[in-house]
Amino acid sequence: GEDVEQSLFLSVREGDSSVINCTYTDSSSTYLYWYKQEPGAGLQLLTYIFSNMDMKQDQRLTVLLNKKDKHLSLRIADTQTGDSAIYFCAESIRTDKLIFGTGTRLQVFP
């Protein structure tokens, strides 16, 4: 079945690294995504990783994929207050339909 889970909250101090975790159940996922949602807004595509990759880095963002354990993580280096938002991981079984995780609310404090 399709099920994507995330921890609900994460609180970090400004300047520290944040790690947001995600687990999924469908091993046939082709792509895995991270989206950011600020209050009252839509979703912003942050990054995505193909299922045959282990890691992808894009500036402050590092995505790690452990396909054996079906675990995906997003690391944000030097977290800033502007990074405070809800982060959703999502998997695609086909190339279009996305299954979203429950979302992790990241709070960054000074």
Next chain:
Amino acid sequence: GAVVSQHPSWVICKSGTSVKIECRSLDFQATTMFWYRQFPKQSLMLMATSNEGSKATYEQGVEKDKFLINHASLTLSTLTVTSAHPEDSSFYICSAIASAYEQYFGPGTRLTVT
């Protein structure tokens, strides 16, 4: 690039009336768009897949006669909530496929039915 807009950004309507929400891909063509619904502090629930020139595909439990979807062009999909009731109040978000791997989301429309 890859910008998706929605209109209106928020709407208040009376119970029993219908409301139309537009989703546009501004700088790319999208044969496939999606409509999601999001309740407060919850994740996104896929309602339907909108295909240009053909009928929409609805997810299980979504009433197709209540949520009418029209994808008349490669840059526009509309969602009409018919005979709206307070329980239809929600945040509706559309998305569009820009390439095989990239799905971009609109800013959302907050619907309040009184």
